[in-house]
Amino acid sequence: MSKRVTSRKSLTSLVRTRAVVLAAGLGASVVLGAGVATAAETGVSSAPVSTANAVQTQAAAQAKAAAAKKAAATKTAVAKKAAAKKKAASWVDPVAKYSLSASFNQAGGMWAHKHSGQDFAVPTGxxxxxxxxxxVVKAGPNGAGDGPAYGNAVVIKHPNGKYSQYAHLSRVDVRVGQTVSTGQHIALSGNTGNSSGPHLHFEIRTTPNYGSAVNPVAFLNSLGVKV
Structure with a gap:
């Protein structure tokens, strides 16, 4: 009798133990499965989100770079336009490298009256x-109409009503009626006319003709051109 009871108890205990183990196994499987499912779900959803973010970041960076490039191009264009405008409004020396020789109003035997301009000593050519x-309102030999003493000459009328004259030229490269810009080539210096050596005779006038000259150095200095 006691053996049967023991056997039954043992059997019941064994059954219970197996049930607990089985339940535990099933629980672990459920938990593991849920974890795997969650991981799988996270993997599927996170990958597209990361890619989308990367694409958006790249697009934003490209848009920013394009905007910066456009701004730089605009700034450059504005600067060039301002420089061109400044050049158009400015005055420059008639020759780049020179030594000053005879000055305005200087007396001497070379002129019937006092010297009417400023001489820039430069080599011929x-x-x-x-x-x-x-x-250009005057261009050619015989002082372009002002007399043989000037040799080959050019006279240009400017928007402010003043005229600039260039004389003793070896070659004239502009014609009457031609529009020229600041700093544009118009001729080559020389030693023509009443000249003691190669140089450029330069005048600023109030009319296109001889006899209306003003001090060209003072005039250029007043406009910011240091002679």
Missing amino acids: TNVVATHAGT
Whole structure:
């Protein structure tokens, strides 16, 4: 009798133990399965989100770079326009490298009256440029109409009503009626006319003709051109 009871108890205990183990196994499986499912779900959803974020970040960076490039291009264009405008409004020396020789109002036997301009001592063939934008009103030999003493000459009318004259030229490269810009090549220096040596005779006038000259150095200095 006691053996049967023991056997039954043992059997019941064994059954209970197996049930607990089985339940525990099933629970672990459920938990593990849920974890795997969650991991799988996270993997599927997170990958597209990360890619989308990367694409958006790249697009934003490209847009920012494009905007910066456009701003830089605009700034450069504005700067070039301002520089061109400043150049158009400015005055320059008629020759780049020179030594000053005979000055305005200087007395001497070379002139019937006092010297009417400023002489820039330069070698024959030196590039001569328009000191300011304007229109050519005189060009050619015989002082372009002002007399043989000037040799080959050019006279340019400027928007402010003043005229610039360039004389003793070896070659004239502009024609009457031609529009020129500030610093544009107009001729080559020389030793033509009543000249003691190669140089450029330069005048600023109030009319296109001889006899209306003003001090060209003082005039250029007043406009910021240091002669």
